[in-house]
Amino acid sequence: MAQQKTRSLSVELLGAQNIAGINYDSRFKGNSGLGYRVGIGYGYGNTSGLFDQKINGVGVPLELNYLLGKKNSKLELGFGLSLGVYHIKETIGYVEDTWWYPGGENTDETSPKTYFYTSSRTQFGYFFFGDIGYRYQRPNGFMFRVGVSPSFNFGDKYGLSKAALFPYIGFGWSF
Secondary structure: OOOOOOEEEEEEEEHHHOOEEEEEEEEOOOOOEEEEEEEEEEEEEEEOOOEEEEEEEEEEEEEEEEEEOOOOEEEEEEEEEEEEEEEEEEEEEEEEOOOEOOOOOEOOOOOOEEEEEEEEEEEEEEEEEEEEEEEEEOOOEEEEEEEEEEEEOOOOOOEOOOOOEEEEEEEEEEO
């Protein structure tokens, strides 16, 4: 008799969703082995350095994963891609140095001035991610996931940056 594949719906915090999201996960066969995950989530990011950047938007993580374990406790390994539409607001500061003039004279009456430029745009964005974690999953009933999600991109203008090892936690129901 063929073993029925296990599916689940879950809510995830952090990880590939970045803040929060909802996932559908399914095994190709049984309660372990190869499977996939599709979700939708909201993400927010804030960076500062030479410029301040705030990013928020909706992403769709797509993942191929593998569960190792014969009982309900499993090692979860996965690799995927998150695609989304993000609103990006950047504030860039620059200093106009008026202390020295082309003629070489120095005047005490002038001082450097700092100007700020803010831009805002909506654009497509992506990042690749992995999942390394623990999953408690019964064929039917409560499901729990916890682990870390490393991420990377190719450094192009559409690649979004995240922390190298972003934690995740998820709760759901298997059926």
